[in-house]
Amino acid sequence: MSAADSDPNAPETDWSDRIGVSRPLVITAARVIVTSPGRNFVTLKIETDQGVYGIGDATLNGRELSVVAYLNEHICPLLIGRDARRIEDTWQLLYRGAYWRRGPVTMRAIAAVDVALWDIKGKALGAPLHELLGGKSRDRVMVYGHANGSDIGETVDAVGRYIDLGYQAIRAQTGVPGLVNAYGVGRGELHYEPADASLPTETVWDTRRYLAHVPKLFERLRDTYGPEPRLLHDGHHRMTPLEAAQLGKSLEPFDLFWLEDVTPAENQEAFRLIRQHTTTPLAVGEVFNTIWDCKDLIQEQLIDYIRATIVGAGGLTHLRRIADFASVWGVRTGCHGATDLSPVTMGTALHFDAWVPNFGIQEYMRHTPETDEVFPHDYRFEAGFMIPGERPGHGVDIDETLAARFPYVPRQLPVARLTDGTMWNW
Structure with a gap:
């Protein structure tokens, strides 16, 4: 747990003093974290060789585990060894490089990677995302x-x-x-x-x-x-x-x-x-x-x-x-x-x-x-x-120790039928 997690007034780590922008930030790990503190969330954590990490959201309400499988089996292996600074190139790889593209599962997986990389870049530059x-x-x-x-x-x-x-x-x-x-x-x-x-x-x-x-x-x-x-x-x-x-x-x-x-x-x-x-x-x-x-x-x-x-x-x-x-x-x-x-x-x-x-x-x-x-x-x-x-970065972190206390709970969205029994849009 970082100092900012235990003390909300503690200064955030200034990654820019250690990293700057001139050296590659090589991705060494990409892990999916599933937690259910009141409802299910899917989080992707990307780590680099210089210690800076970023997180992105991949939650798909009622179909969470489909995105988990897509990330674990198809996306995370592609990320290892890539330069985390190359956000645009990575986005194009994950979108154009998937012949069966678009759709809620694919695009949420891409979003999780994209946001995590923006988070890393913000930390490396010592700047919030809006800057x-x-x-x-x-x-x-x-x-x-x-x-x-x-x-x-x-x-x-x-x-x-x-x-x-x-x-x-x-x-x-x-x-x-x-x-x-x-x-x-x-x-x-x-x-x-x-x-x-x-x-x-x-x-x-x-x-x-x-x-x-x-x-x-x-x-x-x-x-x-x-x-x-x-x-x-x-x-x-x-x-x-x-x-x-x-x-x-x-x-x-x-x-x-x-x-x-x-x-x-x-x-x-x-x-x-x-x-x-x-x-x-x-x-x-x-x-x-x-x-x-x-x-x-x-x-x-x-x-x-x-x-x-x-x-x-x-x-x-x-x-x-x-x-x-x-x-x-x-x-x-x-x-x-x-x-x-x-x-x-x-x-x-x-x-x-x-x-x-x-x-x-x-x-x-x-x-x-x-x-x-x-x-x-x-x-x-x-x-x-x-x-x-x-x-x-985006200013949000995840407490993995606390997250582990809230295991995944299967939950699906309702469906709707008209009064005569016809299936309708929920």
């Missing part, structure tokens, strides 16, 4: 929290608690009358983990009831809290394009910050129909893996926020390209930041958010105290904003 990206575009990062309830009244109260905590933006979800286990209704006030069983839990869905109920929630929220809070809502890919258009239009009087994931985005052209019928801002992309998943959505300005995230979209190296492309078309970032991403991804995302010129907002779901202990970090929350850390 390596080009410096800050802002001093703090606006985030949104998740407020939910089994009914409208509970959700309204939950939004009030987030406002009291200083949040300026809040995602609001509510239970739907007649439906059990509605999406987004968590089992605690600040923590929400949907992966809940070793085999998928089956839930029931009825879009017609949902469409009739959700506008009532936002009418109550505006009547209660006025126009100031930025309000968001997640449809979780459950509507047809026309249903999504109807919801967007019905929510226009309540001035949402965004309406997220209204329909499955494999069909990017579907958003043309939605765009024609509503001015409610649209966000999508937490399940995207490459720029090709969102190229048409961005180029045709069919969305307002791109939600691709570092761990899902191949790391900092590739997410920067998505963000730069989005900036050309006036699309802003809104990175996914649920608890299925470890603090490693959150810490890295905040450096990205501090730098990216076309920043929109950052999702922020609080991790459990056990998770925060396993992954000590130097980012912090202040009155509705996150403040990125200033330690070299």
